[in-house]
C-alpha cells in the first residue's frame with residue numbers, strides 16, 4: 254500500500270537521504286532501524302510532507318510527493334512525532350479531539366475505546382495534557398493520531414525513555430493497530446520490540462538502506478548489527 | 485480621589501484600545517514568530533476607511549464595514565505577501581512588514597493628504613453621560629469601552645471554547661504537528677492575521693475620532709504598542725493585557741499632572757531656586773509624559789528582559 258522509491262532529501266547542502274526504497278503492505282508492521290542520525294526520522298518526515306524531498310512516494314495508488322502534510326493526513330497516513338508534541342494547554346480530551354479530521358468520528362477507534370485501553374488517560378481526561386508523564390504523553394500522541402483513522406501510521410521512537418512496563422503497553426497498542434488492519438511504520442534505535450513485532454525490517458545507514466529483510470534474516474546477520482546498529 | 489477615578493477611567497479606555505492592537509500583534513507573533521511592524525498601520529487604515537465610509541453612509545455602517553475591509557486586506561497581505569516572504573526567513577519577514585508600514589503611510593498621504601481628517605465622534609454619542617466631582621464622562625468613551633470589552637470577550641470565547649480556537653492554541657506550540665493531523669495550518673495563520681488586523685482596524689474606527697486621524701497616527705501608536713508587548717513579555721497575552729492597561733493609565737494620568745520634581749522635594753521642605761524654570765527639576769510630569777513609556781521599557785529590559793509575563797528573551 255506504501256511504495257517509496259529513490260527518496261532523496263537535503264538539509265541545506267547535506268544529503269540526508271540518498272535514495273531510499275521502502276514497501277509496506279496493509280496491516281504489516283515494518284521497522285526502520287539504525288544508529289542515531291542515520292536518517293530514519295527524516296525518511297518518515299519526507300513521506301509525511303514535512304521535509305522537501307524528491308523521488309516517489311505512492312500510497313493507495315496516488316503520488317504524495319509535493320503534497321502538504323494536512324493533505325497527506327487526509328489520504329490516510331498518520332504520523333506520531335518523536336517528541337510527541339502534546340498540546341500542553343489543552344486537556345487530554347481536547348488533544349484527542351484535535352486528531353479528528355473535520356470533526357468526524359473515526360471508524361476504527363472512539364475516544365471511549367482509547368480510554369479503555371489507557372485508563373490512566375481517562376482519569377486525566379479533563380486536565381491539561383502538559384502535566385502527563387512521558388509514557389502517558391506517548392499514549393496520548395498515538396491515540397490522537399488514531400482518532401484521525403489512518404490506514405497507515407508512522408511512529409517515531411515511541412519507546413524512547415520509557416520504563417519497561419510502559420514499553421510493553423506501547424508494544425501492545427502497536428499490535429492492536431495491526432490487528433485492526435492498520436499498517437505500522439516503526440522507527441526504533443534499539444531492537445527491544447522491533448524484532449518481536451515486525452514482519453519486515455529495514456536498517457538505515459548514512460541515508461541509505463543497508464539491510465532489508467525479516468527479523469530472522471537480521472538475527473542471522475550479526476555483521477549488519479555490528480556495523481549499522483546500536484549494540 | 486474622584487479625580488483619580490477619572491484618570492483611571494480614561495487610562496482604561498486608552499489601555500483597552502492598546503490591547504485591541506497588542507493582543508492581535510501578540511497572537512501573530514506567537515504563531516508566526518514575526519513581529520509585524522505594520523500592525524498599527526491597520527489601525528490607521530481602520531480610521532481612514534471609517535472616516536471615508538461615514539461621510540457617505542454614516543458612522544454606524546462604518547463601524548461594521550471598515551474593520552471587515554481592513555481584516556480582508558490583512559488576510560490578502562498574509563496570503564500573497566508575508567507567506568511568500570516567510571520562506572526567506574525571519575529577517576526578510578521583518579523587513580517586509582517594515583516596508584509595508586512605510587508603504588501604507590505614503591499611500592494614506594497620497595490619497596488623503598498630510599492634514600488631520602475631520603473624523604469626529606458621532607453626534608448621537610457626543611455628550612457627557614454623567615458627571616462626578618466636576619469631571620464629565622463622555623458617552624463616546626463609555627461606548628469605546630463597551631465595544632472593546634465585548635469584542636475581546638467574543639474573541640476570548642472563540643479561542644477558549646470552539647474547535648478553531650483549539651486548533652489555534654495547538655498551533656501556537658506545535659504548528660507542524662497540527663498540520664500532520666489534517667488541519668490546514670496555513671489557512672489558520674491567514675485567518676488569525678486577518679482577525680488580528682481587523683481588530684486593529686476596529687480600534688482605528690473607534691479611536692480615530694476620539695483622538696486623531698492623520699498620517700502620523702500609525703507611527704505614534706505603533707511605538708507605544710511595541711512598548712506594551714515588550715513590557716508585557718513577547719508572546720504573552722496576559723502580559724499584553726496588563727501592560728496595555730498599565731501604560732494606558734500611566735500615559736493618560738501623566739499628561740494631566742502638573743507636578744514637577746521641584747514640587748515633590750518642596751513637600752518635604754527643600755526649596756529649589758525658581759530662577760531657572762527650564763531645568764529638569766522644574767519640568768512637570770505632563771511635560772515628561774511622552775518619554776515615560778520608553779523609560780519604562782528600557783528599565784524593564786535592564787531589570788527583566790523577558791517582560792512581566794514573557795517566557796522568552798526579548
Ligand SMILES: Nc1ncnc2c1ncn2[C@@H]1O[C@H](COP(=O)(O)OP(=O)(O)O)[C@@H](O)[C@H]1O
Pocket residue numbers: 264269287288289290291292293294295296
Ligand atoms: N533540521 C535539521 N537540520 C539540519 N540537519 C538535520 C536536521 N534534522 C536532522 N538533521 C541531520 O540529518 C541526519 C539524519 O537525522 P535523522 O533523520 O533525525 O536521523 P535518525 O532519526 O535516524 O536519528 C543527521 O545527520 C542529522 O544531524
Ligand SMILES: [Mg+2]
Pocket residue numbers: 290293294295335409410
Ligand atoms: Mg530520529
